[in-house]
Amino acid sequence: MNLLSSDIAALWLTLQLAAVTTIILMVIGAPLAWWLARSTSRFASVIEAMVALPLILPPTVIGFYLLIAFSPDNFLGGSWLALTGQSLAFTFSGLVIGSVIYSLPFVVQPLQSGFQSFDHKLLEAAETMGSGSFDRFFNLIIPLTRRAFATAALLGFAHTMGEFGVVLMIGGNIPGETQVLSIALYDHVEALDYQRAHWLAAGLLIFSFVLLVFLYGFNRNKGIRAG
Amino acid sequence: MSVNLNLNSLMDLSVKYVPSGDSNFSLALKVKLPSSGITAVYGPSGCGKTSLLRCIAGLAEAEHCQLSIGEHAIGDLPVTKRQLGYVFQEDRLFPHLSVEGNLDFAYKRRFSDEGPSKHEVIEWLDIEALLNRKPDQLSGGQKQRVAIARSLLTAPRCLLLDEPLAGVDSKARTPILFHLETVAANLDIPMIYVSHNLDEIIRLANHLIIMDQGQLVADGPLLNMLSRLDLELAQQENAAVVLNTRIAGHDGDYSLTHLAWGDSENGSLIIGQLPGAIGERVRVRIPCRDVSIALEEPNQSSILNVLPGVISDIELVDGARAIVKTEVAGQSILARITRMSLECLQLEKGKAVFLQIKTVALLSEHQ
Numbered sequence: 401m402n403l404l405s406s407d408i409a410a411l412w413l414t415l416q417l418a419a420v421t422t423i424i425l426m427v428i429g430a431p432l433a434w435w436l437a438r439s440t441s442r443f444a445s446v447i448e449a450m451v452a453l454p455l456i457l458p459p460t461v462i463g464f465y466l467l468i469a470f471s472p473d474n475f476l477g478g479s480w481l482a483l484t485g486q487s488l489a490f491t492f493s494g495l496v497i498g499s500v501i502y503s504l505p506f507v508v509q510p511l512q513s514g515f516q517s518f519d520h521k522l523l524e525a526a527e528t529m530g531s532g533s534f535d536r537f538f539n540l541i542i543p544l545t546r547r548a549f550a551t552a553a554l555l556g557f558a559h560t561m562g563e564f565g566v567v568l569m570i571g572g573n574i575p576g577e578t579q580v581l582s583i584a585l586y587d588h589v590e591a592l593d594y595q596r597a598h599w600l601a602a603g604l605l606i607f608s609f610v611l612l613v614f615l616y617g618f619n620r621n622k623g624i625r626a627g
Numbered sequence: 628m629s630v631n632l633n634l635n636s637l638m639d640l641s642v643k644y645v646p647s648g649d650s651n652f653s654l655a656l657k658v659k660l661p662s663s664g665i666t667a668v669y670g671p672s673g674c675g676k677t678s679l680l681r682c683i684a685g686l687a688e689a690e691h692c693q694l695s696i697g698e699h700a701i702g703d704l705p706v707t708k709r710q711l712g713y714v715f716q717e718d719r720l721f722p723h724l725s726v727e728g729n730l731d732f733a734y735k736r737r738f739s740d741e742g743p744s745k746h747e748v749i750e751w752l753d754i755e756a757l758l759n760r761k762p763d764q765l766s767g768g769q770k771q772r773v774a775i776a777r778s779l780l781t782a783p784r785c786l787l788l789d790e791p792l793a794g795v796d797s798k799a800r801t802p803i804l805f806h807l808e809t810v811a812a813n814l815d816i817p818m819i820y821v822s823h824n825l826d827e828i829i830r831l832a833n834h835l836i837i838m839d840q841g842q843l844v845a846d847g848p849l850l851n852m853l854s855r856l857d858l859e860l861a862q863q864e865n866a867a868v869v870l871n872t873r874i875a876g877h878d879g880d881y882s883l884t885h886l887a888w889g890d891s892e893n894g895s896l897i898i899g900q901l902p903g904a905i906g907e908r909v910r911v912r913i914p915c916r917d918v919s920i921a922l923e924e925p926n927q928s929s930i931l932n933v934l935p936g937v938i939s940d941i942e943l944v945d946g947a948r949a950i951v952k953t954e955v956a957g958q959s960i961l962a963r964i965t966r967m968s969l970e971c972l973q974l975e976k977g978k979a980v981f982l983q984i985k986t987v988a989l990l991s992e993h994q
Contacts, residue, residue, distance in 0.1 A: 524686055525719040527706040529781045530736045539732070543723045 407600065409576045410584040417492070417580060418560040421499040425507040425556045426549075428500075433511035438520075455505050463569025466498050470570060490572045495580075498566045507556040514548020515541075547619050554615045558608055636662045638817065642682045643691040644675075654678050654689075654841040660834055662696065665811055665818045667832035667849070669825070669860075675841040676821040677716075680787045683819070684713050696784045696817065710738040712783030714791045718770035720762040726773050727758040733780040742782020743814060751809045752776045753802075768799025772806060779810065786818040792827060804830055825865055829853065829912055830990055854952060854959035856942040861950050861961055867914040869990065870958050872896065874907045883931075886911065886987075894956025897931045898987050910990040917985040918962035920951060922972055924981050932984035936960065938976055941969070953982055960984075 436448055454462060470477040470488035480488045488494040518541065526536050542549060564582040571578035573587065581600055588597040637659040644654040654675040660666045668676050681687035683694060685706035693702045701709045720729050734745055749755050752772045762770060771791050778786060788807075792800045804827060811818060811831070822828055828835065828849070835852045837844040837860070845858055853860060853868050860866060875887035877900065884901040886909055888894040896911065903909065924933060936953035943949045949969045951962045960982055974980065 521715070521717065521719055522721060524706075525713070525715065526721075526732075528684055528686070528709075528711060528713040529733050529778075530707045530710070530738060531732075532707055535736075540721060544721075 404596070406575050406579075407584055407596065410579050410581050411603075413492075413576065413579065414561055414581040417495055417499060418557045420496050421503060421560045422507075422553055422557045424496065424500050425503060426553060429504065429507040429511055429552065429556075430549075433508045434515050436508070437512050437515035437518075451508050452505050454502050459502065459563070459565025460569055462502060463498065463566040466494075466501070466566070466570050470494055489570055490574060490578060492577060495567060495571045495578055498570050499560045499563055502563055502566045503556045503559045506559045507552040510548050510551040510555065511545070514545040514551075518545055550618060551615060554611055558611050562604065562608065638662050638695060639693065640683070641691065641693040642679060642689055644678055644682050644687060644689040646678070646687070652678075652841060654682070656838070656841070656843050658836055658843055658846050660817070660819070660836065660846070662817050663815055664833035665807075665820050665831050666834040666836060667828040668819060668821045668836045668838060669823065669828055670838035670844070672823060674838045676823075676838055677789055678841075679838070680713070680789050680819065680821055683709075684711055684787055685709050686713075694785075699784055710781075710784045712778035712781055712786040714771070714775050714778050714786070714788045716790045716793050718762070718767075718774040718794075720765075720770055720773060720777070722762050724762075725758065726754065726760050726762070726765070729762070729773060729777050730758075730780055733777045737780060737782045738784070739782045743779055745780060747813070748776045748779050751779075751813060752806045766799065767795045768803055771795055771803060775803075775806070775810070779814070783816065785816055788818060788820045790822055790824075792822075792824070800827075807831060825860065825863055825867075829867055829869055850958075854961055856940050856950055856952055856961075861915070861942070862944050864916075865914065866916075866950075866961065866963070867912045868959060868961050869910060869912050870896075870960075872909050872911055874901060874903050874905050874909060876905060877901075888958060889956030891956045893935050894958065895934070896984070896987050898989065901989065912988045912990050913960055913984055914986060914988070915950060915961040915963040918960060919983045919985070920953075920962050920964055920968070920972065920974065921981045921983060925983065928983065930983045930985060932982075932987060934960070934982045934984065936980060936982055938974060938978045938980060940976065941974065953980060955982065 432451070436444055467489060468474065472478050472481045472487060477488050480486070480493070486493070488497065522540055523536055526540055531539070562582060563580065564586070567578065567580055567583060573579050573583050581604060585597055585600040588594070588600065638661070639659055641657045642654060646652060652675065656679060668679060670676055678687055682689035682692045683701070685701070685704065693700070695701070699710065701711070721732060724732060730745060749758070752775055754769070754772055754776055757765060757769055757773065762773070765773065775791065792803060795803065808831065820828070820831060832849045834847070835849045836846040837852070837858065845852065845855070850869050850871070852858065855861065870888060872886040872888045875885040875895065877884050882900040883897050884899070886896045886898055898911065901909065924935070934955045936955040938951055939954050939959065940952040941949055943966060944963070947966055949964060949966050951964060951969070951974060953960050953962065962982060
């Protein structure tokens with residue numbers, strides 16, 4: 401017994417979702433983390449708490465509120481419908497929005513701590529040498545916080561791969577459209593098809609483990625060399 | 628190097644700065660400084676020296692900051708457009724780049740092609756052997772040499788140095804001072820050197836600005852400033868005067884060199900043998916504590932340098948000591964003596980005396 405086409409479709413969809421989510425998270429997470437790392441305003445701790453909420457909230461709570469927001473009667477769902485002619489609920493776009501919120505802390509927190517340990521005096525030195533803000537970002541900040549960027553991207557990607565509760569609430573279980581790996585796994589267990597469930601479960605387990613070993617190995621080597 | 632037509636021209640510097648959140652300190656300064664050579668900014672810590680540099684560089688937001696270097700007015704420009712070099716107290720080298728990578732970072736972003744070449748700068752600061760190292764493999768002195776080199780490679784119109792030797796151990800300081808002299812001799816840009824170390828200033832600077840509590844105390848050419856008795860400089864333990872002299876002759880038998888200044892034969896000193904040719908200019912330093920005063924020419928003494936002069940001013944330092952300013956062939960020399968000697972010898976303005984100078988230190992061959 402091997403993977404069926406529906407399982408392969410679920411795997412492909414999951415990878416696409418994780419990739420798109422990670423890209424979006426890196427783009428919005430980096431400036432947000434930078435602001436959180438540098439801001440002294442009290443407002444920043446409120447934002448920090450909001451970013452961290454998905455860590456402790458049951459995913460079904462996030463999914464429930466997202467489902468309500470996605471309704472065409474509400475602002476988000478309504479504007480999306482008006483713009484694209486599509487509903488957000490039970491679509492890939494909806495899954496992306498849900499995943500971005502759900503995985504946000506996994507990207508922002510490593511970036512924020514990376515930026516906090518970054519020596520801001522170096523930026524002043526670069527500035528006096530005529531280096532503009534983009535130049536400084538790409539040639540100083542990214543290379544000097546590359547561990548934080550790698551950690552953020554890998555954690556964001558891996559966490560989105562394993563998402564279940566939020567997807568179930570807002571995406572349902574449409575094969576090829578919103579059926580991700582964890583939900584396909586759930587279906588197989590429900591159907592008592594343990595052999596296929598094993599394939600998926602073991603695949604996800606090994607994938608996650610390899611990713612983490614790679615990540616920690618990368619950070620350890622860099623840590624020893626830099627220290 | 629091109630001939631500098633503005634050798635004696637002055638730049639106007641005007642800065643007003645009130646830091647947010649600190650109501651006890653503000654900086655307000657209006658001063659002229661020469662458009663070439665090294666201008667030292669001296670004052671106690673917390674007097675606003677660093678704030679002054681940060682305002683000039685645009686790193687601190689001044690209410691008002693005006694400085695024109697030639698045609699280039701920096702007042703309202705953003706930091707990245709001011710075209711100034713900044714050497715910080717800490718080296719601030721980029722840790723992910725090698726020494727050469729750090730130099731290239733600056734060189735690729737240089738403000739003009741008229742600045743020094745990489746080759747020149749590497750030679751001036753003697754960092755050829757360090758090029759492949761990472762900053763964390765360098766000593767404090769080496770890091771600061773690389774930092775100075777890096778700031779020069781942007782071809783700055785003016786170099787700002789904020790106590791660059793403060794974090795360097797004392798052994799490594801002298802070589803860096805020498806390298807800075809080499810830079811100053813080769814590069815025709817003004818340098819503003821902030822320091823609270825009088826020895827460094829005496830060695831390097833041509834011009835001096837003294838600050839206290841965010842205000843200007845005094846400014847002028849270093850040589851004049853050092854011999855002014857109304858300034859706190861003359862009362863420092865390591866107070867000294869600097870003389871510009873020329874080599875008048877060599878005494879091969881005793882391995883000595885004769886220096887002279889002015890037209891009268893009174894202006895002459897003997898110093899350990901120097902390599903220079905006759906007529907070459909030499910800058911020497913005479914510490915005030917090493918000068919004593921006699922009313923008659925001592926004829927049996929091991930001290931070689933005995934100069935006749937006329938007292939022009941006397942200042943009491945504390946209950947025990949006094950500083951006596953004496954003119955010798957047109958230059959002033961300070962002597963620090965006890966108040967007891969002052970009274971015993973009945974020293975007063977206009978009196979002719981003999982100065983016995985125990986040590987004469989060579990400062991530089993570049994001047």
